[in-house]
Amino acid sequence: MVEEQSTGWTGxxxxxxxxxxxxxxxxxxxxFDEVWERDGLSKRDRSLATVAALTALGKTDQLRFHLAFAxxxxVTDDELKExxxxxxxxAGWPNGMAATTVLKGVIENED
Incomplete structure (x- = not known):
């Protein structure tokens, strides 16, 4: 039996x-308690993979959270821009433009 560990994630x-x-x-x-906590990839690498998938799929609602989470x-702002x-x-120019617009909003809202 696998013991449940909790990261306290409540999203x-x-x-x-x-x-x-x-x-x-x-x-x-x-x-978040199991997949994101696996040893196979760092959270940084998981974030980059997630950002790539959400950008390619044009899922900007979820991307907003995951850019901030990255x-x-x-992951630095310059790395995210690149x-x-x-x-x-x-993933297509429109998806890249839309994702960059979301990142700009994430960065500006923090500042």
């Missing part, structure tokens, strides 16, 4: 409360 609960208990469970307990996980420029050529 799912904060977003959905009692409205969608399954989404809360899988977000908080599985995704910064918390040690990552988004690189992705624009592989």
């Amino acid at each position: 799912g609960r904060d977003a959905f409360g009692d409205f969608a208990p399954g989404m809360v469970h899988y977000t908080d307990k599985v995704l 910064r918390q996980n040690g 990552t988004l420029l690189h992705l624009a050529f592989y």
Whole structure:
């Protein structure tokens, strides 16, 4: 039996409360308590992979959180800008532009 460790992550609960208990469970307990805590990749690398996927898919609502989270996980603003420029050529220019707009908002809102 696997013992459940908790990182204290409550993003799912904060977003959905009692409205969608399954989404809360899988977000908080599985995704953030288990997947993000695995030893195979650093949180920094997981952040870059997540930013790449969300940019390629054009998922700017989720990207807003994950760009800020990437910064918390040690990815610099310049590295994020360069990552988004690189992705624009592989994920489509409109997706790269949209992601860069989101990053600009994340940075400006912190300052």
